[in-house]
């Protein structure tokens with residue numbers, strides 16, 4: 323499957339990928355083990371083969387021993403004793419190999435988990451845009467890929483072990499059956515082959531169920547994390563959502579469990595049917611051979627050998643059917659891991675360098691929507707931001723301000739039109755280089771469960787340990803004094819759910835406005851960024867703090883280009899120009915004074931409303947003061 327294939331979870335996604343793909347998946351699953359731990363996997367393979375052949379070797383030694391003993395007075399005692407010793411040694415070796423195989427299996431499994439996390443999440447990190455992360459099918463596939471890549475290699479190895487053991491057993495036992503009553507071989511192989519086909523069909527069905535229930539199980543995990551998330555705990559308690567969310571958690575789990583149980587029931591039914599059929603065939607063979615013995619055609623030894631050999635063949639088939647089923651499930655599911663690694667990036671790779679901004683950023687007739695069948699969010703935006711200017715961006719909720727910022731950071735590409743950085747289309751630029759030229763505080767900024775210093779320092783990773791720079795950024799964002807006052811200063815963990823990794827002390831949590839300042843400080847770490855974007859950097863700040871932050875930023879900007887989004891129009895008053903976004907278009911553009919002079923425009927109306935609100939509040943404040 324490739325990215326153009328139907329998403330996981332859809333019935334088409336569950337269709338069999340074809341033998342060639344499955345063979346490739348099986349090979350890749352084994353290769354993954356060797357990549358994870360070349361020595362461990364090689365040893366496991368050797369030991370696995372050893373474990374597989376020891377029962378046959380033991381049977382062969384036993385045959386030699388009994389043959390020797392069967393010579394009675396002519397038996398070579400020394401030879402018999404050495405065969406006995408060899409049998410005992412083989413028994414001991416077999417026991418040791420089994421233990422070794424168990425340890426190596428554990429070793430390979432653990433190394434695999436690391437390798438899978440390494441490869442999968444390196445791939446996830448390669449996606450440059452945001453589209454994959456907003457695609458439920460991608461999350462389902464990621465979950466299935468994780469599950470598959472940890473199980474499939476183990477299952478394939480176990481199948482190899484079982485196949486070696488079973489082939490050795492089958493070749494020995496079928497010879498015995500052929501010597502006594504040949505039709506029994508045909509019967510047992512027929513039942514065995516049918517059981518194998520049935521198990522493979524069950525494996526297909528099981529994988530379909532896993533694919534279909536992946537979304538439900540992800541929902542279950544979502545409700546589970548919600549019920550223990552300290553950020554959600556307030557609303558859950560206040561709105562009394564516990565029972566409601568818990569009910570949904572159980573329902574998601576029950577739905578998934580029902581589908582799994584349906585496959586398990588079918589499996590139990592099919593296996594019981596084949597067990598009964600096997601018993602019937604074994605009974606039939608025994609009756610034939612016993613009747614033959616009664617008529618003197620077979621000896622008692624023949625009967626004993628026949629019964630043991632029939633049981634041996636059935637046992638070998640049972641083992642191989644079970645392991646083949648698990649391997650088939652693993653291999654089918656492993657396709658998701660391979661698909662994920664093959665998933666192309668959602669943004670074409672640009673290679674041109676992203677030089678320092680000297681001229682202007684220009685949005686030229688930019689059209690964008692999140693979904694090709696969805697509504698347009700930006701409809702032909704034309705906007706020029708000269709290098710060094712501070713541009714304010716205002717508009718009502720949902721007007722498209724944050725979307726425009728996301729396009730500037732190239733998290734998505736416009737569907738029509740282009741964004742030019744000094745005349746070069748940003749699509750042609752190396753995206754990592756472009757992003758290094760931008761410092762952003764997003765509206766939905768992150769609060770990391772890390773130390774205060776790291777929370778800021780990761781804004782410019784190579785300098786995250788440069789405490790001077792971290793503190794300078796914190797100072798600009800007006801949070802330095804608060805962080806210094808924390809129990810462990812800048813080393814304090816900003817988390818209530820993780821202890822400090824070094825001394826095990828619990829962390830602290832900040833207020834909303836303090837967190838916002840930390841996020842602002844993070845974006846200021848890139849002191850050499852050409853473009854500073856602040857998407858509502860002061861929404862959580864009190865008016866005094868907001869004023870102070872804007873003044874500091876004005877000074878700190880030092881001629882750098884800035885794009886400032888705010889619903890508090892007063893905060894943008896000093897911007898060189900303000901663009902008003904209405905229904906995905908720039909409806910007005912100009913300085914504060916120019917926009918006010920338009921009279922009756924969107925900006926003037928909004929500004930008037932906010933100013934009236936402030937004046938009214940100020941009046942109320944004065945009246946209250948006078949009354950008290």
Ligand SMILES: Nc1ncnc2c1ncn2[C@@H]1O[C@H](COP(=O)(O)OP(=O)(O)OP(=O)(O)O)[C@@H](O)[C@H]1O
Nearest residue numbers: 456692699717718719720721722723724725726765
């Ligand atoms: N990831 C997304 N997928 C689909 N639609 C989205 C996504 N993000 C935003 N939208 C939609 O795009 C429109 C514009 O959203 P955007 O966040 O750009 O508005 P905004 O002007 O920043 O609003 P606000 O002032 O409330 O922050 C909204 O209708 C929103 O529902």
